[in-house]
Amino acid sequence: MNTKHIKTTARRMALAMAFALLPGAAMAGDGKVACTANTSGTVKYFGSEKKENYDVAVMLTGKNLKGLKVESVSVPFMGDNANTSNIRMWITKKLSLVNRKNVVDGPTAEAKLDTAAHVATASFDEPYTIDADTLYVGYSFNVTKLTAKTKIPVAVVADASSLGFFIHSSRTFLKWMDKSALGTSAISVTLSGVETNDASFDALGTIYGQKETPTQVAMTLRNLGANPISSIDYSYTQGTVTGNGHLDLATPLAAYYGLSTTVNLTLQAMPTKGDYPVVINLDKVNGQELKGVKSEGNIIVYNVLPKHRAVMEEYTGTWCGWCPRGLVALEVMSRLYPNDFIGLSYHNGDPMAVMESSQFPSSVSGFPNADIDRRFGSLDPFYGVQNEGFGIETLWKKCCEVVAPASVDAEAAYSDDGKTINAKATMVFPVSLTDGDRYKVEFVLVADDLHGEGESWLQKNYYEPTDKAELKFDEAEPFVQGLQKVPGIHFDDVVVATTRLSDGLVSLPATIHEDEPVVIEGSFDFEAVKVRQNASKMRVAALLIDSTTGIIANAAKAQVSGAEKTGIETVNADRLQDEPKAYYDLQGRRLNSPRQGLNIIRLASGKSVVVAVK
Known part of the structure; x- marks a missing residue:
């Protein structure tokens, strides 16, 4: 089923774009600071499109x-006195309902509505002193008349935050519900009593390193002071090894309470393999000394630390008008990370399809679709889990940070008669296992530069010139010209065979010794491959799969060598890659030569460019 492209959550959950005033930033040294996820001032609006009463909250924790002390609360608010009423702010230690109505155990205050600035604000009679590790701060209001604004009256920001988004309403959300998956409430809480310069590290947990190699540690730094953070000093102990360092932040961490950023700290190399306790101390912020601010965990040091190459699997078809964004994402990722990115494109209902959708490794209910390492089940191939932006890159990079259980290397070559592709995967585990047979290997055969003539090779396309900013990459250029069908596309990363379907997955031995290679072999009958055009542009991906979870634990890719043995190698495949191969007008009609005006030129390399001819 072809699912329509959803550009933002607005189309999916009745959110609308709007802009609100930036919450009041802290004044350096006065002990006051705003606690909010709305640090950019750009919010969206959420709602049930019903006339009802709303209660919305964020959770402060730590x-x-x-x-x-809580001094005041404000929130972007698009309603006015003619269509909303009873706007009030409140504080409570727990979210409770009595007879389906919100009940709080702290103070409440009537809010003042500034309809020009679109913000509601309330100050409490006396500042509320926080005496617990968790506190909810929220606001309530009644929608008395439905308008375009009051149909979706609740302000949220797209970014996830520990503050969260909790909502209750009289007709739709009958219980307090955590809707943090949609974003974070745009509530801003003004706190007083904060130090001028203060910060913390999030929990360290377990980190991994390689012996005789410095370890890079990504720490979450949170601003808990009234000043932006421009520098930190830290010290550490790992086992008996001690050290310290200074870090200047490229961009100061703004003065919003709890606002975080990732800082990369360097720990000295450990001389031997082992498991060591680690303590990282935050000693100074902006040159001012702190006391007792630390994060504890442990470091596991291997002889060799496995490199994790996450796998992106994309599900697509030339008939799918929103699928070009997946094609663009694969091309961009391959350009940005040529050595480490492994993209597998499964086609459906077009000349490149080699299996039914029921045989896909993921359950696909609509197109386009994607997954990374078979961890998530369903992702957008361009946005990832975000509503906008190139989120699939961010998610792929996070997956690569997950420590792999073993390193993986791959090899592939044609047999002497050119009829078979022989593949080999070599795994090295840094620790011994007695349940190594839980890991299995799948070999996937991938073709690049697939192309053809005829209607079924035309890529259907719903994108318009107005989508240029959204897709933003040069690789998207052929799809933002207003063409409903884009000709001349050369498709890469196309899955044309997998041993999962032909031979099944191959288990590793149960007993595996640390740092000793484990070799698994597989093969493809090249003559039986349904889709093959250029023998020199075939690759094999070796996937190490944890059968207990179904997750791809690590992977490697290798070009298939020996294409000359097949006798079907395209002679000029690696020559003249920038020479024009075909010309098309903006309606997708093939031309014998370029014409005056805009032309789409398909190069021998497979890339499409739009050229103006005078």
Whole structure:
């Protein structure tokens, strides 16, 4: 089934774009700071499109909160006195309902509505002193008349935050519900009593390193002070090894309470393999000394730390008008990460399809679709889990940071008679296993530069010139010209065979010894491959799969060598890659030569460019 492209959550969940005033930033040294996820001032609006009463809250949590005071609360608000009423702010230690109505155990205050600035604000009679590790701060209001604004009256921001988004309403959300998956409430809480310069590290947990190699540690730094953070000093102990360092932030961390950023700290190399306790101390912020701010965990040091190459699997078809964004994403990722990115494109209902959708490794209910390492089940191939932007890159990079259980290398070559592709995967585990047979290997045969003539090779396309900013990459250029069918596309990363369907997955031995290679072999009958055009543009991906979870634990790719043995190698495949191969007008009609005006030129390399001819 072809699912229509959804550009933002607005189309999916009745969100609408709007802009609100930036929450009041902290004044350096005055002990006050805003706690909010709305640091950019750009919000969206969520709602049930019903006339009802709303209660919305964020959750403040952390041992550093105790002793601070809540001075005031504000939130972007698009309603006015003619269509909303009873706007009030409140504080409570728990979210409770009595007779389906919100009940709080802290103070409440009537809000003042600034209809020009589109913001509601309330100050409490006396600042509320926080005496618990968790506190909810929220606001309530009644929608008395439905308008375009009051149909979706609840302000949220797209970014996820520990503050969350909790909502209750009189007709739709009959219980307090955590809707943090949609974003974060745009509530801004003004806190007082904060130090001028203060910060914390999030929990360290377990980190991994390689002996005789410095370890890079990504730490989450949170601003808990009234000043932006421009520099930190830290010290650490790992086992008996100690060290320290100084870090200047390229972009200061703004003064919003709890606002975080990732900082990369360097720990000295450990001389031997082992498991060591680690303590990282945050000693100074902006040159001012802190006391007792630390994060504890452990470091596991291997002889060799496996490199994780996450696998992106995309599901597509030339008949699918929104699928070009997946094609663009694969091309961009291959360009950005040529050595480490492994893209597998499964086609459906077109000349490149080699299996039914029921045989896909993921359950696909609509197109386009994607997954990374078979972890998520369903992702957008361009946006990932985000509503906008190139989120699939961010998600892929995060998956690559997951420590792999073993390193994987791959080899592939044609047999002497050119009829078979022989593949080999070599795995090295840094620790011994007695349940190594839980890991299995799948070999996937991938073809690049697939192309053809005829209607079924035309890529259907719903994108318009107005989508240029959204897709933003040069690789998207052929699809933002207003063409409903784009000709001349050369498709890469196309899955044309897998041993999962032909031979099944191959298990590793149960007993595996640390740092000793484990070799698994597989093969493809090249003559039986349904889709093959250029023997020199075939690759094999070796996937190490944890059968207990179905997740791809690691992978490697290799070009298939020996294409000359097949006798079907395209002679000029690696020559003249930038020479024009075909010309088309903007309606997709093939031309004998370029004409005056805009032309789409398909190069021998497979890339499409739009050229103006005078």
